[in-house]
Amino acid sequence: MTADDALVLGLDVGGTASRAVVVTLDGRLAGHGRAGGGNPASRPPEVAAASVATAIRIALSTADPGAVRAGVLGVAGFTRMAEPRVADSFEHAWRGAGLRCPMSVVADLSVVYVAATPAPSGTVLVAGTGAVAGRVDDRMLTRIAGGLGWLLGDEGSGFWLGRAAAREVARALSAGQSLGLLGRLVTRRLLGDEPPTEPARALVAEVYRRRPAELAALAPLVSEAAAAGDPTARAIVRDAVRWLTGTLAEVRDDAARTPIVLGGSVLTSTGPIQNAVRRTLARRWNAPVLVTTTAAVGAAWLAARTVTDLDEQEAAALHDRLRVATAAIE
Known part of the structure; x- marks a missing residue:
C-alpha cells in the first residue's frame, strides 16, 4: 500500500448517533456514515457496538477496509470501554467491518475539541x-x-431539556391549565394530533414507556417555543x-x-x-x-497523526483541509 492509498477512520460515538468519516492522509474525504447511538453507558454493549459497526460499514462502502491504517473512536461513556464485555463487543464490530488496524478509544470531549481547532490547549x-x-x-x-x-446530572443537556419540558406540561395538564406553545408542541409530539380523553395520564404513561434518553428528542421543541416567546420554554432555556x-x-x-x-x-x-x-x-x-459540527473529523485527524510524522504547522494545514473536505457532512 502506498501513502496515497492509505486511509484513516474517525468516529464520534454518542448517545443518539454514531458518525464515521474515512479520509486520506492528505485530507480528502473518502466516505462517511451515520447510525444509531453507540454509547455503551446508555445501551447494551452489543447494541452500541452494532450501531458503530453500521456507521463504519456505510463509511467504507466505497473504500477498502484494508487500506485503513488507523482508527480513533471518540466515545461518550468511554470509561465503560475498559469492561471486558464492552471491549469485546466493540472489537468484534471492528473486525467484522473488515478492519485490521489498531482501534484507539478516547473521550468524546477530546474529538469534539480537536475537530474545531488544532490548538493544543x-x-x-x-x-x-x-x-x-x-x-x-x-x-x-x-x-x-x-x-x-x-x-x-447532565444539567442543560438534551435529556434535561426534554424532561423539563415533559414535566412542566404534565403538571399543567394535571392542574387542568390551558397549554402554551411548548405544551402544545410536546403533547402533539408525544400523543399525536388527536388528544386523548385523559391527556395528563396518557402523557405520563407515554413518557415512562420510553427510554430516558429518548426525552432528548423534545429538546428542539423547547428551543422552538422559547424563540417564539413561550414563557415556560424561556425559563427552561x-x-x-x-x-x-x-x-x-x-x-x-x-x-x-x-x-x-x-x-x-x-x-x-x-x-x-x-x-x-x-x-x-x-x-x-x-x-x-x-x-464543532462534525466531531468525527477530530477523531480522523488524531488517527492521521498517529501514522504520519507531521510538525505542528503541517498538522494545522491538514486540519484545515479536513474541515473544508467534510463541511457538508451533517
Missing part, C-alpha cells in the same frame, strides 16, 4: 443527550466536570444556560484566553440556547468560541 463544552465539560492541555483531557448521566456555562467554568481558569469549543446537538443548533451560551461565555472570557 483549551476547554470544551458538550451538550447533546448528556452534558459535560473538559479542560484540554497539550491535547490531553486533564479535567472533567459534569457527565454524571441522566440520573445524577435560562436554567439550561446557567447550568451549562457553570459547568464549563468548573474546568476553565478565569484568566484563560485559550479557545472554547462547543459541541453536541444542543449547542451546535442555532437558536436561543446556543446564542445565550455564546453571549455568556464572551462576556466572561475574552477568547474565541468555536462550534
